[in-house]
Amino acid sequence: MTASTRRRRKPPPAKPRGRRPGSNDTRDEILAAARELFAEHGFERTTIRAVAGRAGVDPALVHHYFGTKDDLFDAAVEMPVDPHQVLADMPSDTTRLGPELVRRVLLLWDGTEMRERLRGMLGSALTHEGAAETLRAMLTRGLLPELRNLAVDDGRREWRAELVASQMAGLILARYVVKFSQFAEAEPEQIVAAVGPTITHYLTGRL
Amino acid sequence: MTASTRRRRKPPPAKPRGRRPGSNDTRDEILAAARELFAEHGFERTTIRAVAGRAGVDPALVHHYFGTKDDLFDAAVEMPVDPHQVLADMPSDTTRLGPELVRRVLLLWDGTEMRERLRGMLGSALTHEGAAETLRAMLTRGLLPELRNLAVDDGRREWRAELVASQMAGLILARYVVKFSQFAEAEPEQIVAAVGPTITHYLTGRL
Numbered sequence: 244m245t246a247s248t249r250r251r252r253k254p255p256p257a258k259p260r261g262r263r264p265g266s267n268d269t270r271d272e273i274l275a276a277a278r279e280l281f282a283e284h285g286f287e288r289t290t291i292r293a294v295a296g297r298a299g300v301d302p303a304l305v306h307h308y309f310g311t312k313d314d315l316f317d318a319a320v321e322m323p324v325d326p327h328q329v330l331a332d333m334p335s336d337t338t339r340l341g342p343e344l345v346r347r348v349l350l351l352w353d354g355t356e357m358r359e360r361l362r363g364m365l366g367s368a369l370t371h372e373g374a375a376e377t378l379r380a381m382l383t384r385g386l387l388p389e390l391r392n393l394a395v396d397d398g399r400r401e402w403r404a405e406l407v408a409s410q411m412a413g414l415i416l417a418r419y420v421v422k423f424s425q426f427a428e429a430e431p432e433q434i435v436a437a438v439g440p441t442i443t444h445y446l447t448g449r450l
Numbered sequence: 451m452t453a454s455t456r457r458r459r460k461p462p463p464a465k466p467r468g469r470r471p472g473s474n475d476t477r478d479e480i481l482a483a484a485r486e487l488f489a490e491h492g493f494e495r496t497t498i499r500a501v502a503g504r505a506g507v508d509p510a511l512v513h514h515y516f517g518t519k520d521d522l523f524d525a526a527v528e529m530p531v532d533p534h535q536v537l538a539d540m541p542s543d544t545t546r547l548g549p550e551l552v553r554r555v556l557l558l559w560d561g562t563e564m565r566e567r568l569r570g571m572l573g574s575a576l577t578h579e580g581a582a583e584t585l586r587a588m589l590t591r592g593l594l595p596e597l598r599n600l601a602v603d604d605g606r607r608e609w610r611a612e613l614v615a616s617q618m619a620g621l622i623l624a625r626y627v628v629k630f631s632q633f634a635e636a637e638p639e640q641i642v643a644a645v646g647p648t649i650t651h652y653l654t655g656r657l
Contacts, residue, residue: 378628383631387630401631405630405632405633408620409620409630409633409645410617413615413617413619414616414620416620417612417615417619423612423615424608425609426616436657440651441648444647
């Protein structure tokens with residue numbers, strides 16, 4: 244955004260960074276402001292009002308464009324991948340469930356530029372509490388429910404989903420971030436064979 | 451350090467930040483320079499010469515105080531805990547090995563201010579390649595050999611140690627960093643019961 248394209252509205256907002264309502268830029272500025280505030284303060288402590296203030300628009304405009312705070316969050320903090328899609332058509336044979344899950348996660352991380360985005364996200368989460376909460380909200384809303392659906396229905400599906408997520412997160416850390424030598428050099432199927440049964444156990448075994 | 455306490459040596463170093471050799475400050479400045487450079491460039495690409503340059507001292511002085519680069523690394527990048535100590539006197543009964551390991555890790559993280567230090571370290575590792583390499587060197591030199599010693603000797607002990615480290619890292623991430631609800635609220639023994647068998651399996655089971 245250049246200063247010359249800015250337009251003041253009346254009454255002027257506290258931070259006169261807004262554009263005329265209705266332009267695509269307004270939408271983008273609201274999203275940018277939302278991303279900043281979610282990263283700084285986390286989901287819970289970020290309000291529509293604060294986002295509007297930073298974007299220099301009226302809160303009603305934020306609601307108009309994005310609906311609720313939940314909707315705004317989903318629009319602003321785009322999941323780099325859609326867990327629902329990644330976890331579609333999983334095998335019904337439970338012993339194949341864990342290995343297949345590991346295989347798909349490795350395929351995703353081995354093959355795309357997504358890795359850098361997820362790394363950055365995880366890095367911020369570790370160093371900024373707001374970002375940690377954003378990551379938590381993203382995983383809790385996007386990933387865990389999908390994992391939960393793969394688990395046996397024994398009243399402990401939330402716990403099972405989190406156990407799976409913990410081993411998956413550790414795998415990603417070991418192979419892509421810290422890059423332990425065995426993990427980094429292993430063929431995907433070697434990791435599938437070693438970690439897959441753990442995932443199956445967490446999803447369907449006796450805890 | 452204040453400017454008034456700085457002393458130039460002859461010949462003056464490229465960056466005149468040194469003090470007179472022999473003072474405690476010199477030692478601290480070498481350590482500070484080493485920490486900075488290890489974080490920026492990682493273990494491999496950091497040289498004694500570069501550390502000396504940044505500290506404004508002669509490389510020989512760095513060797514005099516700290517010995518080899520490995521020794522300097524150990525002195526500069528202090529492990530927040532001594533894995534050898536944490537993993538001392540483990541039960542010989544292999545089924546108790548995994549649970550006991552999880553128990554000790556939880557005790558360590560639940561109870562100390564160490565958590566923030568380790569979090570910061572992990573956060574930097576995710577956002578700075580140099581820090582990632584430093585963390586890798588620290589874990590590879592300090593933690594993995596200890597875990598390796600707990601594994602059955604079937605020629606795959608390095609792989610077993612890394613598998614254990616991956617699940618432990620994921621557990622720490624889930625409970626203390628991302629704070630998944632079940633993980634964050636669980637009693638330690640609930641986590642011990644769920645994750646312990648996985649650790650035992652990685653250490654002693656058929657992979």
